[in-house]
Amino acid sequence: xxxxxxxxxxxxxxxxxxxxxxxxxxxxxxxxxxxxxxxxxxxxxxxxxxxxxxxxxxxxxxxxxxxxxxxxxxxxxxxxxxxxxxxxxxxxxxxxxxxxxxxxxxxxxxxxxxxxxxxxxxxxxxxxxxxxxxxxxxxxxxxxxxxxxxxxxxxxxxxxxxxxxxxxxxxxxxxxxxxxxxxxxxxxxxxxxxxxxxxxxxxxxxxxxxxxxxxxxxxxxxxxxxxxxxxxxxxxxxxxxxxxxxxxxxxxxxxxxxxxxxxxxxxxxxxxxxxxxxxxxxxxxxxxxxxxxxxxxxxxxxxxxxxxxxxxxxxxxxxxxxxxxxxxxxxxxxxxxxxxxxxxxxxxxxxxxxxxxxxxxxxxxxxxxxxxxxxxxxxxxxxxxxxxxxxxxxxxxxxxxxxxxxxxxxxxxxxxxxxxxxxxxxxxxxxxxxxxxxxxxxxxxxxxxxxxxxxxxxxxxxxxxxxxxxxxxxx
Numbered sequence: 001x002x003x004x005x006x007x008x009x010x011x012x013x014x015x016x017x018x019x020x021x022x023x024x025x026x027x028x029x030x031x032x033x034x035x036x037x038x039x040x041x042x043x044x045x046x047x048x049x050x051x052x053x054x055x056x057x058x059x060x061x062x063x064x065x066x067x068x069x070x071x072x073x074x075x076x077x078x079x080x081x082x083x084x085x086x087x088x089x090x091x092x093x094x095x096x097x098x099x100x101x102x103x104x105x106x107x108x109x110x111x112x113x114x115x116x117x118x119x120x121x122x123x124x125x126x127x128x129x130x131x132x133x134x135x136x137x138x139x140x141x142x143x144x145x146x147x148x149x150x151x152x153x154x155x156x157x158x159x160x161x162x163x164x165x166x167x168x169x170x171x172x173x174x175x176x177x178x179x180x181x182x183x184x185x186x187x188x189x190x191x192x193x194x195x196x197x198x199x200x201x202x203x204x205x206x207x208x209x210x211x212x213x214x215x216x217x218x219x220x221x222x223x224x225x226x227x228x229x230x231x232x233x234x235x236x237x238x239x240x241x242x243x244x245x246x247x248x249x250x251x252x253x254x255x256x257x258x259x260x261x262x263x264x265x266x267x268x269x270x271x272x273x274x275x276x277x278x279x280x281x282x283x284x285x286x287x288x289x290x291x292x293x294x295x296x297x298x299x300x301x302x303x304x305x306x307x308x309x310x311x312x313x314x315x316x317x318x319x320x321x322x323x324x325x326x327x328x329x330x331x332x333x334x335x336x337x338x339x340x341x342x343x344x345x346x347x348x349x350x351x352x353x354x355x356x357x358x359x360x361x362x363x364x365x366x367x368x369x370x371x372x373x374x375x376x377x378x379x380x381x382x383x384x385x386x387x388x389x390x391x392x393x394x395x396x397x398x399x400x401x402x403x404x405x406x407x408x409x410x411x412x413x414x415x416x417x418x419x420x421x422x423x424x425x426x427x428x429x430x431x432x433x434x435x436x437x438x439x440x441x442x443x444x445x446x447x448x449x450x451x452x453x454x455x456x457x458x459x460x461x462x463x464x465x466x467x468x469x470x471x472x473x474x475x
Contacts, residue, residue, distance in 0.1 A: 031276065051085060054270075070088070088197070093189065112225045114144050116143070116220060117219075119141055125217055130252060130255075136165055142160070147186040214264035219258070220260035221256070290320075297346055299325060301344050312325060373417075379423065390429045401423060426440055430455075435454065
């Protein structure tokens, strides 16, 4: 490949540096959230005009990508309900094709919002319950909210305890709350790069021993998924786990959950709501230059002895014309540089590109995962279990998997057409209705019941002869 490189040199004089506080990144940036009293009237139109947003917290995957993947989350309450809202930045907003009647158990794996609560303040804080082994508890609730793209429905699922049990005392398939059990609304932003949602969930729906009131403190955690453009998974999007007291996975242990503080008043000052929050690193110093064309740029700083002390930009794409990059005044070890003269040097070159040649022992096209589903191959766990003819195609199954696909549709030359995650021990194909039935399997997507999927594109389907999305074994 032909490349061209040009050297850019300039001089900086540093007289005063203000140290920046450490940046934690996306995970666990917020350790608490204030839940403020709700106003007397809230209109569910996705605009948040009536909301008291003084307790709102900002959550992102990384600071660098926060313009495209972030969420401003606010909570309110009154004697009858809890209120949850988020203003989400998302390049492919509201893409979630997990049908709440069919595979609500997978609805977290696309554009989705989860919040977890300890419902009984008398349990104290922190609480320590885990999923290995699963520990049941009817005062630990997981709320999952998503917009189902195919029918534009706004949904709510409840699970309880660290065994993720169905809601106690209620017959709710998949834990899905009926529409009369909450109010919820998703609205896409006009710029097509995000959405807003707001929910009102009565205390009677989530079933605390008593409504949580002013002065209470409970454990809580937030998990947000940004889905891939297909709306079927989040492997091509991103995750953010926040409202955490320390490291860990909030879906596995309550010990890392942060605090939800129910305030007796609203319109809280930032000095209270943002106390202890890591400060975003300031970037007070600027470096200006003019690349001759679109390409990749690296910029480094040298001290008066010619030692490189900071790489400000490392092989980042920049457009032709005037460019301004910012610098926080720290060296590569994160300490302030001493006052003095520093020279910055930059190198510019055409973008480095890669060309796919081949994949070994893999019939995916290509061998890596792609948004349209033809890339990569089979399961990353488990063993090949069964195969079935499907007209001019074949179905191959593994007994379980996690990140890989455990059921594949291929052509007769073995080229992958689509793949889905559930494992299977047995397959049955109905060519007249273009459906495939699976049963068995294990691992991360197991189920002791018959499931039905589209033979055309692998989407989960409902059974046409009953109200349920699945027929439990023996039932």
